[in-house]
Amino acid sequence: MRVGLLGTGPWAWKAHGPALAAHPGVELAGVWGRRPEAAGQLAEHLGTRPYTDPDALIADVDAVAIALPPHLQARFAIRAAEEGRHLLLDKPLAATVADARAVADAVAAAGVSSVVFFTLRFDAAAAAWIGEQAAAGGWFTGRADWYGAVFGADASPYADSPWRREKGGLWDVGPHALSVLLPVLGDATEVRAAHGPADTVHLTLRHDTGASSTAVLTLTAPPPAAGVAVEFRGTAGVATLPDRITGDVTDALGRAIDALLAGAPHACDARFGLRVTEILAEAEAALAG
Template identity: 65%
Template sequence: MRIGLLGTGPWARTAYAPALAGHTGVRFTGVWGRRPEAATELAERYGVAAYGDVDALLADVDAVAVALPPSVQADLAARAARAGRHLLLDKPLAVSVAEARAVVDAVERAQVASVVFFTARFQKEPEAWIEEQASVAGWFTARAQWLGAVFTGDSPFAASPWRREKGALWDVGPHALSVLLPVLGDVRHVAAAAYGPADTVHLVLDHATGASSTLTLSLTAPPAAAGADVELRGEAGVSLLPGSSEGAVPALSRAADALVAAARTGRPHPCDAAFGLRVTEILASAHDMLTGGADRDQAAGPGPAA
């Protein structure tokens, strides 16, 4: 599979480019970026072509990996799907339901494969834990804390305009949902409150299995307090999400494996664009409540069970 990279920012440079370049099952073909000079620099580092035109890159590849802000990603992902290209996408798929649905519609019409990179779903220990807990009945409640220090520590993402605008709800909220939905089922209702420093938000979710979960999300945690924790409690007792022994690059390599397999077999991956749309619907419901656009407690919108 010939794959091109759309994006040249910190995430593209530190995760996507090395993962694609080191992958034996895909051929890293080229780079396009909104800043041509950055695309040239990154392409030269890996000995691939730099493209000044997206359509020229699409003409030379079978798939694209996208490391761009979500609204930019959504538009280019739909464009690539319409061109018949498979999609390796980042979370969140989009920051509006309409944008996310447009991607899914394009994927379905073109019958291309799609995988959205939710990090924990492609790291060995967390992935195995999620699969194991999903097979256990009787979960009563869950507590998830996804606390980043992006705006308080020395993070390369601190200057990201979309993170500054959208905050933790849209940046780390997708990670928490990607862990909880496979275990506790789809979300029927959401309650949201913005109590705490800066972008800190709290969500309460009512799941289709009858379980409930609470989420605390922030990109403004003190560096010493940053981290991600998920705790499940139910008839089987208490279970904690394990940490991962590996970083983003090996996980992205597995996501590329998943894309290749989905393209070859025609079987959708659990983290496909449709799942990305469902995550967007849930986050959009929470966002509406936080910004006064909806009742404090509302249904999370239509969607298949996760």
């Protein structure tokens, strides 16, 4: 499959670019970015060619991988889907529900494949653990806490991201939490949220299975306090996501590429990305109210 990469930021350098370049089922056809010099540098690093026109790159490929801010991702995903291109997307799918729905509708209308990269859902060990908990059932409650330190004392390559500064932990790490809670506890039927320190959000959900869940989401945790904690409690006892279960992000993204190449509908498709966006928007509205 010929794939074009849209985006030249840190995530494109760390994850999308290396995973696409290394995948045996992919020909990385080219790179486009908003800064031509950055596109040239990344293309040279990956052994491909830079494009100055995103539409020209879309026209030359079978699929596009998008590593752009959410509002731009939605715009280009719609354009690519309308041209019949398969989509490897990132979370969150879009910055608004309307844009996320437009992406999901474009994918459905074009009949193309879509995969949204929720890291834990494509990490082999983490995905297996999530699947085990979903199969076990009988859960009373759960929690999925993401304490990011992007804006902490230590420098992060993602600290200069304008959309992360605007949207905070709810929109950046909130999708990770939801990608674990929803397949185990069911869809969210009630959404509540409260402010914590800085960008911290305390999220509370009621699920259609009757279970409830909570999530603490932040990008401003002190570096010594950073980390991820996921736990479910129910008739099977207590299940806790093992520490350091996640492997290399490029390996996980390689499995997302596998899913796109397979062509079959995937649980983490644009429609699931839309549902996650809807819940994030509900939480944002609750915070504003």
